[in-house]
Amino acid sequence: MKLFSKEQIYEGDRLTTERQNISSTDLMERAGTQIFNWMHMRMQGAQVPVHVFCGIGNNGGDGLVLARHLTTHGYNVITYVVNYSETRSKDFLINYDRIKNVSKDWPKMMTNSANFPKIHKDDIIVDAVFGIGLNRPPAEWVAEIFQKFRASSAFTLSIDIPSGLYTDKAIANENAVVHANYTLSFQSPKLVFFLPETAKFTVQWEVLDIGIDRDYLVNTETEAELISKFEILPLYKPREKFAHKGNFGHALIIGGSHGKIGAVNLASRSCLSSGAGLVTAFVPECGYHSLQASIPEVMVLTDKEERYISDIKFNIEPNAIGIGIGLDTREETMKALESFLEINKNNLVVDADGINIIARKKSLLKLLPPQTILTPHPKELERLIGKWSDDFDKLDKVKSLSSMYNLIIVVKGANTVIVYKEKIYINTTGNPGMATAGTGDVLTGIITGLIAQGYEPLPATLFAVYIHGRSADIAVEDYGYQSLIASHIIETIGEAYIDLFKPPEQTTEPAQEQEEQQ
Ligand SMILES: NC(=O)C1=CN([C@@H]2O[C@H](COP(=O)(O)OP(=O)(O)OC[C@H]3O[C@@H](n4cnc5c(N)ncnc54)[C@H](OP(=O)(O)O)[C@@H]3O)[C@@H](O)[C@H]2O)[C@@H](O)CC1
Numbered sequence: 001m002k003l004f005s006k007e008q009i010y011e012g013d014r015l016t017t018e019r020q021n022i023s024s025t026d027l028m029e030r031a032g033t034q035i036f037n038w039m040h041m042r043m044q045g046a047q048v049p050v051h052v053f054c055g056i057g058n059n060g061g062d063g064l065v066l067a068r069h070l071t072t073h074g075y076n077v078i079t080y081v082v083n084y085s086e087t088r089s090k091d092f093l094i095n096y097d098r099i100k101n102v103s104k105d106w107p108k109m110m111t112n113s114a115n116f117p118k119i120h121k122d123d124i125i126v127d128a129v130f131g132i133g134l135n136r137p138p139a140e141w142v143a144e145i146f147q148k149f150r151a152s153s154a155f156t157l158s159i160d161i162p163s164g165l166y167t168d169k170a171i172a173n174e175n176a177v178v179h180a181n182y183t184l185s186f187q188s189p190k191l192v193f194f195l196p197e198t199a200k201f202t203v204q205w206e207v208l209d210i211g212i213d214r215d216y217l218v219n220t221e222t223e224a225e226l227i228s229k230f231e232i233l234p235l236y237k238p239r240e241k242f243a244h245k246g247n248f249g250h251a252l253i254i255g256g257s258h259g260k261i262g263a264v265n266l267a268s269r270s271c272l273s274s275g276a277g278l279v280t281a282f283v284p285e286c287g288y289h290s291l292q293a294s295i296p297e298v299m300v301l302t303d304k305e306e307r308y309i310s311d312i313k314f315n316i317e318p319n320a321i322g323i324g325i326g327l328d329t330r331e332e333t334m335k336a337l338e339s340f341l342e343i344n345k346n347n348l349v350v351d352a353d354g355i356n357i358i359a360r361k362k363s364l365l366k367l368l369p370p371q372t373i374l375t376p377h378p379k380e381l382e383r384l385i386g387k388w389s390d391d392f393d394k395l396d397k398v399k400s401l402s403s404m405y406n407l408i409i410v411v412k413g414a415n416t417v418i419v420y421k422e423k424i425y426i427n428t429t430g431n432p433g434m435a436t437a438g439t440g441d442v443l444t445g446i447i448t449g450l451i452a453q454g455y456e457p458l459p460a461t462l463f464a465v466y467i468h469g470r471s472a473d474i475a476v477e478d479y480g481y482q483s484l485i486a487s488h489i490i491e492t493i494g495e496a497y498i499d500l501f502k503p504p505e506q507t508t509e510p511a512q513e514q515e516e517q518q
């Protein structure tokens with residue numbers, strides 16, 4: 001799913017009115033009516049007090065449309081105007097007039113936080129204060145209103161975006177943002193719903209279709225894309241009846257040091273389970289027996305050193321190499337990696353200590369083949385790009401590193417973000433059960449396995465990150481968040497593949513919905 005920028009949303013809005021020959025007021029009517037339908041379907045006329053807080057722009061206008069429909073349908077509605085500016089939008093004013101015609105109580109004007117109403121915890125708050133038009137920090141008294149929303153513990157439904165969040169930059173003050181239980185977003189979810197610093201402001205989100213021009217939606221390229229089954233399924237490469245193992249490539253996993261052979265075990269097993277035809281592991285001598293005994297399907301080559309890797313030499317011709325897991329960063333191993341990179345022409349996936357070594361010696365970056373994949377977790381990323389001031393700064397730094405060296409960078413986390421040059425892809429699978437040792441090694445194995453069997457580096461990365469998270473989502477149903485371990489994720493890779501072909505579960509709603517978080 002494309003994540004449109006603020007400018008693209010405004011443009012889509014404008015084009016829609018032009019091409020469908022409707023006014024912006026009509027479009028606002030659609031938006032507010034969609035919100036009303038969503039609430040009406042769930043509330044079925046229940047007389048729970050609904051407090052609709054409207055700003056003075058178009059987000060506030062949406063709130064007024066909603067409040068009008070709720071009123072005419074007999075709901076218990078109290079409407080407020082958070083009067084943070086005298087410059088009201090045209091469609092706000094039109095809807096302000098319209099609501100006056102259906103309600104004997106005019107919206108209550110708020111110019112400070114002192115006259116904040118009593119809100120019971122079982123009431124509902126609708127937040128239509130700021131939408132995507134926020135361009136500077138809200139006034140102190142408006143922030144106080146947001147804090148009072150939170151203190152009430154009432155269910156808070158934000159329209160389009162939790163008020164106080166910007167679409168394209170970091171927030172300055174967490175207290176000046178609405179904490180939404182649910183956000184109903186128009187056209188597309190907003191990028192900030194997925195970034196670590198701002199995802200917490202909405203527990204769940206859903207997209208409402210307000211009939212924006214289809215051609216515009218289909219033909220507009222976005223900088224960010226959300227990756228779910230719909231995007232992944234077309235990347236899948238089916239197997240031919242007469243296929244043999246030689247068709248699916250030979251993957252090489254290089255890593256391990258004394259006490260960290262398990263990392264290579266995990267990566268090699270996941271590499272096999274992702275579908276690579278042959279897998280060889282290259283480890284220090286001490287890893288030989290344990291690997292041979294525990295994974296009979298994997299071939300093992302060893303370094304001349306017992307406890308660490310000192311010289312990466314092999315007599316096979318792999319189609320892809322995953323390197324760095326459990327590797328150690330001692331001088332000898334650093335040198336071995338450098339010598340290997342100087343002669344290597346193979347597709348590479350670099351993880352863990354492989355990244356740490358490159359971060360220490362940045363000149364190695366230019367030895368990486370085009371479209372090498374780096375899979376840093378947050379600490380490794382910091383070593384690579386330095387500290388960042390916020391999520392947007394982090395993405396900018398990752399984009400420039402990716403463009404400068406032609407790298408695919410997997411920024412691992414709750415919503416793993418894959419960056420290739422100027423484009424970013426946000427994964428939707430995975431769960432907090434994955435915050436456990438070795439899950440990253442499993443990902444490295446899957447990416448390497450996919451490239452070995454013929455996937456191009458970028459599709460391989462997207463596919464792998466999706467399947468990795470999906471496997472964990474399947475496994476967590478049996479193990480729960482606490483006892484899920486990396487090996488369980490490998491065991492369910494097969495189910496994750498099969499799941500790609502299952503029809504989506506029937507929901508009563510056509511809209512896209514975020515998986516409920518624990
Ligand atoms: N196609 C779609 O998606 C559709 C979108 N629709 C809806 O429109 C919403 C966007 O509306 P919007 O552009 O009027 O902006 P909104 O967020 O209401 O802000 C209002 C104004 O406040 C101002 N301002 C900014 N920051 C401020 C601050 N800190 N303190 C004080 N003032 C501040 C700033 O004006 P300025 O003062 O800078 O001139 C800004 O323009 C969108 O989220 C969705 O709900 C639907 O109706 C139809 C289809």
Ligand SMILES: Nc1ncnc2c1ncn2[C@@H]1O[C@H](COP(=O)(O)OP(=O)(O)O)[C@@H](O)[C@H]1O
Pocket residue numbers: 352376377412413414415416429430431432433434435436437438439440441442443
């Ligand atoms: N809360 C979370 N939600 C979803 N995925 C997570 C979460 N925490 C970690 N992960 C995923 O688990 C993996 C952890 O990788 P990493 O930190 O490298 O582990 P290790 O180094 O132990 O192998 C990454 O793919 C990351 O995206």
Ligand SMILES: [K+]
Pocket residue numbers: 059127128129130131158159160161162163
């Ligand atoms: K809002």
